[in-house]
Amino acid sequence: MIRPVRGWLAWAAAGDRRRTLSTTTRSTSVHGRSPWLIVGQSAAALAAGIGVGRFVYTPILPLMHAQAGLSAELGASLATANYIGYLTGALAGTFVPALxxxxxxxxxxxxIxxxxxxxxxxSHDGAVWFGxxxxAGVASALIFVIAVSSALTRLRGQVQHLTGWAFGGVGAxxxxxxxxxxxxxxxTTWQAAWWSCAALATVLAAAAWGLAPVPQPAPTDQAVSADRPRTRRWFWxxxxxxxxxxxxxxxAGTFxxxxxxxxxxxxxxxxxxxxVGLAALPSSALWAWLAHRWSRPSLLFAALAIQVVGVALPALLGGVAPALISAVLFGGTFMGVSTLALAIGTHLQGPRSVSLLTAGYSAGQILGPMLAAPLLQHGYRQALLLxxxxxLAAVLAAIGVWIRYPQVRAPFPTPLDTPSRP
Structure with a gap:
């Protein structure tokens, strides 16, 4: 996954020099197909693979607690299993680019x-559910990396918001x-909920069936603009x-x-x-638009600060209004944070920066439910506070990125550029 994505990011860095070729690129990038068709197929694939395949567990979890006797600890273990599978599939896409x-x-x-x-x-067997x-995590990751690769390749040269709307399929x-x-x-029952969501995934998969990635050679390092900073001071x-x-x-995404x-x-x-889904749907295009007006580190700081409120609010305040506000704040930021962080890492040009950021983020997703599991015996509010x-620790670390950050005018990379995303 990293190879085609990093190639696209290098292309984005050289965007100013290539804008004169945009008319030609637009006529060939979609290979005679409507760009909105590609947007729709990519969005459908991401909706099936991530929005349903990965995140449907979150709304079904309370039903399984109430009707299937699922314990809080096993519920956390099932979430961890999905994230481990997702990391496995993402690494397969990284080390076997043909996939x-x-x-x-x-x-x-x-x-699958x-x-x-x-x-x-x-089955009611926890081991079967775990497997x-x-x-499902492996399959979701492979769907994600292929859909992203296809969208980034086929929509090259199109206006930037098109790819943002393609990735809005996750929110949809x-x-x-x-x-x-x-x-x-x-x-109905928790079983019918799973079967119905499988039917929904089938419909989305049918809409995505015609999506086909195209071969894309990785550009050389010379494609990167020479005026971009070569420093690791802000990377760690x-x-x-x-x-x-x-x-x-x-x-928060699990509980x-x-x-x-x-x-x-x-x-x-x-x-x-x-x-959460409705707020996430336009967020990729929105954060890309904002990045043309404010610096990425300042936007990263703002998005993380907003997300702190969104995650902690239901644990601090009860009632309908805090719950709904939390959903909008969380849904509108989690994709934007990833978009901004990976764009900054690419801008800094540290060795394998995208790969390192992906590894840290993916490890965090596996670690999160494990850290929360001991708190679940006291309820889910404590987990959200954690x-x-x-x-909040991410916000404080982002201050170190913001201070004297080297600025350069460059096109904003399209979001979801590594398999670490939702």
């Missing part, structure tokens, strides 16, 4: 993902699956901030609905999760 360009792998991963969703209700969520998948679970929760604070973000964001429903019984938790504290 990123394979239509067969994309379609096979979609089928749907099967794992449909098989969750078949299914592990496999979260919103659609959350709405489906909300509609089903009072009328960035690495720390992004790793803390991986820990804190995934705690937010369950925490809200502890304080506000009923459909508010599922409704809040729908708002998540807020960890994201």
């Amino acid at each position: 990123v360009r394979s239509v067969v792998v994309l379609r096979g991963s979609l089928v 993902l749907i099967a794992t969703l449909a098989m969750m209700p078949v 299914l969520r592990l496999i 998948g979260i919103a659609l699956s959350g709405l489906l679970v909300l509609l089903l929760r009072t009328a 604070p960035l690495f720390g901030s992004y790793t803390f973000e991986g820990i804190g964001y995934i705690i 937010l609905v369950a925490a809200i429903e502890q304080g506000v019984p009923g459909p508010v938790g599922s409704g809040a999760w729908i708002l 998540g807020g504290v960890v994201v």
Whole structure:
């Protein structure tokens, strides 16, 4: 995954020199296909692979607690299994680049993902659930890296917001699956929720079936603009901030609905999760637009500070309004933080900076549920407080990135440029 993505990032850095060729590029980048068709297919793949395949567990978790006897500790373990599988799939895309360009792998991963969703209700065995969520994580990662590679390659030369809307498919998948679970929760069982979401993933997979990545050679280092800074002074604070973000964001991403429903019984938790998806849908395009007006480190600081409020608010204040505000703040920032951090890392040009940031963020996502697990016996609010504290640590580390950061005018990279994203 890293090779094609880093190639695109190098292309973005040289954007000013290539703008004169934009007309030619636009006519060939989509190979005669409508760019909005590519946006739609990429968004559908990301909605199936990430929005449903990875995050549908969050709104279904309270149903499994109530109806399937799932303990809080096992619930955290299943989340960890999915993140381990996701990291495994992401690394496979990194070290075997041919996977990123394979239509067969994309379609096979979609089928496998749907099967794992449909098989969750078949058993009550925790070990079976663990294995299914592990496999689902691998499939989600491969879908993600292939969809991203295809979008970045085929939309090259198009206006930047197009790719941002493609990645909005993650938010669309979260919103659609959350709405489906909300509609089903009072009328049916947790098994039907899994099967219905498998059907939703099938529809999305059918919409994405025609998506096909194209071969893309990696540009040489000479493609990088010579006026960009070659310093690592700001990298390690960035690495720390992004790793803390991986820990804190995934705690909220896993337990937010369950925490809200502890304080506000009923459909508010599922409704809040729908708002998370709706807020995430336009966020990639929005943060890219803001980066043309303010510096990336200042925006990273702001996004993380907003996310602290979004993560901790339901733990500090009960009621419907804090829950819904939390959902909007969290959904509108978690994709933006990743977008900004990876753009800054690319700008600094440290050796394998994108790979290192990816590793830290992915490790944080595995570590988050493990750190929260001991607190779950006292309820989910304590877990959200922990998540807020960890994201606050990310805010403090981001200050070290902001101080005397070397500025340069360059196009804003498209978000989700590594497999560490949601």
